[in-house]
Amino acid sequence: MSSHSPEEPVPDRQQKPDALPREAVAAPSLPQTLSGFRIGVTSDRRSEELIAAFQRRGAEVTHAPALRIASLTESVTLQQETNAVIASAPDYVIITTAYGMRRWAEAAETYGVWPELYEALSGASILVRGPKARGAIRAAGLDDDGAAEDERTDTMLDMLLQKDIRGKTVAFQLHGMLNHRQVHRIEDAGANVCTVMPYTWTKPAEDSDLLKMINAVIERQLDMVTFTAAPAVEAFLGVAQQYGKRDDLVDALQSDVLTAAVGAVTANPLADAGVEAIIPDRWRLGALIKKVCDHLESHHIVRAETAHGAMEIRGHQVRFPQSEAAPVRLPPAPLALLRELVMANGAVLSRDELLAVLPHCDSERALEMLVSRLRKSLQISSVVQTVVKRGYRLAI
Missing domain, CATH: 3.40.50.10090 (Rossmann fold)
Structure with missing residues (x-):
């Protein structure tokens, strides 16, 4: 149970325990x-x-x-759910998300019933889905009795169902939507369930x-x-x-x-x-x-030594770090061709071999056009060599 008074305001909810450090955001470069x-x-x-x-x-x-996440702080439904939890004096409380707990406490403050909700929650055994939810509980001045090691809601329910909950009341904070299967697991064990949805997905x-x-x-x-x-x-x-x-x-x-x-x-x-x-x-x-x-x-960074120096393929971008040529972003088809040539490491690939592996390239004429597009895009066109009557290779 908490050492905080229920009348104390819930701590600042702008705090984001998993946010990037302020100094990292302000750093000039990475x-x-x-x-x-x-x-x-x-x-x-x-x-x-x-x-x-x-x-x-x-x-x-x-x-x-x-x-998109839509907060339900102003929702009449959430107010009714909150009042139902207070009235039921739950035996167990399940908190699935830190965000949901913070929104719920804020809503209770808005409704003017935070002290009553605090009292109801502090009298229950609280289970949390993970460390972030635990942090939100403690920020509200409460303590929990356990967390799921793998941070799964089903694992948290397994922990709950190890207890005899027949005739007990369970308050269940939902993660943006109603999961009927999870609610039915609790009900099938003989408990009454009060669901609370502080936010929803839209x-x-x-x-x-x-x-x-x-x-x-x-x-x-x-x-x-x-x-x-x-x-x-x-x-x-x-x-x-x-x-x-x-x-x-x-x-x-x-x-x-x-x-x-x-x-x-x-x-x-x-x-x-x-x-x-x-x-x-x-x-x-x-x-x-x-x-x-x-x-x-x-x-997913491909590096190759060519006759024109080192070459890197980074995603859809090709660059020659030792050259003054600007990095070039290739469309998928020329990029696929270049990757095949790089993987061959200077060996000649026949037209038939390339046609067999290149998508949407189904003729020698289409392959010739694709090679031409690649050469024009790379600026250093001679990095792709034609071997007469045999095929193409990367110049290394």
């Missing part, structure tokens, strides 16, 4: 580890932090929120921005898409389904466009679609940023 890469950001809340972190490391960022007014991002993924114009909430993944796939593009989207995500998720829970809908996401060890925004940087730098 190593350009993401230079050349194009990254799609689908989050709404805290998207500015994610976008700024990627841009300051050199990435080009596209932003299209798959869902679709953007239009699908246009998200649809543009979906098309960019399908056309391989992005190197990676990031997700910070499972409902956003479901909305992303759902919009693609609505416009008949889901299969093409999933194909791109399974092959050429990477996905990164803030945690395993967020990645679950991707896994269900057969897409493997990059996940940081710690399910935090800062850890996600570091994971993206480390992964792209370690696994």
